[in-house]
Amino acid sequence: MKTTQRTAWTAPSVLLLTLILAGCSVAPVYDKPAVDTPAAYKEAAPEADPRWKTARPAEALARGQWWTVFGDAELDRLEDRALAANQNLKAAAARLAQARAMLGSARAERYPELNAGFGPSRQRPSPASRGLPDDAPSSATTLWRAQATVSYEADLFGRIASGVDAASAQAEQSEALFRSVQLALQADVAQNYFRMRELDAEQQLYAATVALRERSLKLVQRRFDEGDISELDLARSRTELASAQAEAIEIARQRSAAEHALAILLGQPPASFGLPARPIARMAVTIPAGLPSELLERRPDIAAAERAVAAANARVGIARAAFFPRLSLTGALGYESGELGNLLDWPARAFVLGPLVGTALTLPIFDGGRRSAELERARAAYEEDVANYRQAVLDAFREVEDNLASLRLLDEQNRAQDAAVASAARAAGLSQIQYREGSVSYLDVIDADRNVLQQRRAAVRLDGERARATVGLIRALGGGWSEAPPSTAMVGTSMATIITTP
Numbered sequence: 001m002k003t004t005q006r007t008a009w010t011a012p013s014v015l016l017l018t019l020i021l022a023g024c025s026v027a028p029v030y031d032k033p034a035v036d037t038p039a040a041y042k043e044a045a046p047e048a049d050p051r052w053k054t055a056r057p058a059e060a061l062a063r064g065q066w067w068t069v070f071g072d073a074e075l076d077r078l079e080d081r082a083l084a085a086n087q088n089l090k091a092a093a094a095r096l097a098q099a100r101a102m103l104g105s106a107r108a109e110r111y112p113e114l115n116a117g118f119g120p121s122r123q124r125p126s127p128a129s130r131g132l133p134d135d136a137p138s139s140a141t142t143l144w145r146a147q148a149t150v151s152y153e154a155d156l157f158g159r160i161a162s163g164v165d166a167a168s169a170q171a172e173q174s175e176a177l178f179r180s181v182q183l184a185l186q187a188d189v190a191q192n193y194f195r196m197r198e199l200d201a202e203q204q205l206y207a208a209t210v211a212l213r214e215r216s217l218k219l220v221q222r223r224f225d226e227g228d229i230s231e232l233d234l235a236r237s238r239t240e241l242a243s244a245q246a247e248a249i250e251i252a253r254q255r256s257a258a259e260h261a262l263a264i265l266l267g268q269p270p271a272s273f274g275l276p277a278r279p280i281a282r283m284a285v286t287i288p289a290g291l292p293s294e295l296l297e298r299r300p301d302i303a304a305a306e307r308a309v310a311a312a313n314a315r316v317g318i319a320r321a322a323f324f325p326r327l328s329l330t331g332a333l334g335y336e337s338g339e340l341g342n343l344l345d346w347p348a349r350a351f352v353l354g355p356l357v358g359t360a361l362t363l364p365i366f367d368g369g370r371r372s373a374e375l376e377r378a379r380a381a382y383e384e385d386v387a388n389y390r391q392a393v394l395d396a397f398r399e400v401e402d403n404l405a406s407l408r409l410l411d412e413q414n415r416a417q418d419a420a421v422a423s424a425a426r427a428a429g430l431s432q433i434q435y436r437e438g439s440v441s442y443l444d445v446i447d448a449d450r451n452v453l454q455q456r457r458a459a460v461r462l463d464g465e466r467a468r469a470t471v472g473l474i475r476a477l478g479g480g481w482s483e484a485p486p487s488t489a490m491v492g493t494s495m496a497t498i499i500t501t502p
Contacts, residue, residue, distance in 0.1 A: 025158025026324065027165070027317020030310055033386045035393045037292050043404035044289050066474050067190050069285050070467075074278070075193050078266065082189045083182070085267030092181040099167075099174035106167035109160045112152035120144050120340075144343045147334020147350070157324040162317030169314060173307035179300035185265065187475035191468045192262045194280060198464025199255040201279035202457060206248035209453050213241040216449075220442065233442035240446055244453075282414070282463045287473050289404055292397065298478030299396050305389040312382040319378040322371045325363045330355050396476065403473035410466045417459045424448070424455040 067079050083089065124140035127133060155161055220237040223229045263273035296302055330353075337348040354360055364371065431448040434440040 024156070025161060025317065026320040027158050027162045028313060028320075030313045032306060033309060033389055035296070035390050037296065037393075038397070039292070041289055041292060041397075041401060041404055043401045043408060066479050067186060067471075069287075069474075070190075070283070070470075072193075074275075075190060078189055078193060078262070079186055081266045082185055086185050086265060087267055089178075089181055089185055092178045096171075096174045096178045099171040103164075103167040103171040106160075106164045109153070109163065110155065112150050114148065114150050116148045118146045141338060143336060143338055144340050145334060145336050146343055147332050147336070149330070149332045151328065151330045154327040154329065156327055157321045159318055159321035159326070162314045162321060166311045166314035166318065169307045169311035173304045173311060176300045176304035176307060180304060183300060183475060183479055186479075187471050189262065189265050190471040192258060192265060194464055194467040194471070196255060196258045196262065196275060197278060197280035197467075198460060199251055199258060200277040201460040201463070202251045203248065203255065203277065204279045205453070205456055205460060206244060206251055209244045209449075210241065210248060212449070213237070213244050216445075217241050229442065236442055236446055240449070280460070280463050280467065283467045283470055285470050287407075287470060287477070289400065289473070289477065292400075295396055295400065295477065296393065299392075300478065302389070302392050302396055305385070305392040309382065309385045309389050312378070312385045316375070316378045316382055319371070319375040322374065323364065325361055327361050328355060329360060399476035400473065403469050403476050406469040407466065407473060410462060410469060414459075414462055414466070417455065417462055421452075421455045421459050424452045428452045 065076070065079070067075055121143050122140060123143065124138060127136040127138050130136075130138070132138070153160065217234075217237045220229065220234050224231065224234045259273065259275055260270035262275070263270040266273065332350075332352040334350065335343050335345075335348040336350040337343045337345070342348060428445075428448040428451070431440060431445045435442060435445045
């Protein structure tokens with residue numbers, strides 16, 4: 001009676017102890033790494049609001065079609081085409097799908113695994129195993145089985161929960177990386193587009209310059225024919241015309257390369273893509289920089305780096321759990337018979353509770369330091385990801401400051417360059433008048449015309465640089481300014497389109 005009472009008390013006690021241990025976890029509590037965040041950007045406009053704002057997670061906020069601030073319908077169309085067909089973006093979407101599938105696999109470890117099987121086994125036991133003399137007869141037998149097996153690992157000390165946390169953080173990291181690739185693609189399309197428009201403006205400028213020098217050559221040729229000037233002026237005029245034509249061809253070469261690069265971003269071969277020439281116009285777009293704390297909310301690469309830290313922290317928990325016991329519950333229920341014909345008869349039923357091989361509860365004792373090494377590796381990986389996260393924040397601040405400074409100084413440079421263009425044009429006009437009057441040589445005219453071309457080309461390049469710096473600032477800030485969270489259905493549809501579009 002005493003033995004029976006002890007057995008009845010032990011089973012529920014073991015179950016209760018298992019449930020208690022399943023609620024324990026040795027994973028370290030995750031705290032987001034602290035970073036030094038300035039109260040305001042150094043290069044921000046003086047009128048910007050310097051008040052501090054605590055950062056809140058906002059990676060899920062919709063970035064919106066930020067490129068529409070430029071008011072360019074052609075750019076809008078190109079951005080839509082790139083989002084639908086770019087192969088790098090499709091690859092990032094596929095990586096996100098893989099990470100989500102891995103999360104589903106990790107979550108599946110929380111549940112029992114059920115399998116069914118059917119088949120024979122052929123065996124011949126030795127006489128010694130049956131307690132018979134060595135020369136005793138022993139025949140082979142066939143045993144048929146049809147059974148269902150169930151296995152379940154109790155999550156002692158949070159090993160499985162830490163695995164789910166790591167996979168979840170990894171999936172969120174992949175989603176942030178997908179958003180980062182998407183934002184980079186949008187910015188690259190815009191910057192390549194404005195580069196082409198800048199080259200279109202330079203081509204227009206050189207076309208006008210070539211036409212002007214052709215007219216000048218005709219004038220110089222006529223004066224040479226009349227004997228008013230020497231052949232030296234004629235040779236110089238021809239040189240300047242040929243030089244302008246050569247530089248125009250170089251601009252055309254650069255424009256072709258930019259067009260090919262844009263075609264690849266759109267996911268199509270360069271041979272099937274073309275964009276009509278349209279010179280760039282000066283941008284008048286003002287981008288609000290906001291506060292540095294908001295940058296931590298919006299930048300997808302920062303979100304990805306932070307999620308990598310969270311995943312590494314969970315892996316430390318997995319490495320710690322390896323030092324503690326593991327409990328695996330297994331069982332089999334079905335039919336077992338030496339004849340296939342009576343396999344499903346009621347007397348052929350059989351069951352097994354407990355592991356067929358090994359033990360249910362395993363306790364690690366000695367492994368030569370392997371688990372300790374794995375724990376140290378997990379901790380070192382965590383420290384590496386923390387450093388990478390903080391470096392990503394520093395890089396983000398630098399990119400914002402760089403683009404803010406560029407836009408501020410480009411404003412001043414544009415004003416100075418406009419004055420230089422006006423002065424150069426005035427000097428060129430005066431040199432033409434003085435040359436016709438005979439007071440200056442043709443070399444002075446050439447120098448003045450060349451200076452006008454250089455100053456106008458510099459002005460065009462500044463316009464292109466300003467447009468690209470504006471795009472760079474938007475990218476550095478993490479995208480647009482929409483505050484409406486995207487619906488799950490919309491995100492799923494977008495992902496499916498990106499993955500399946502040929």
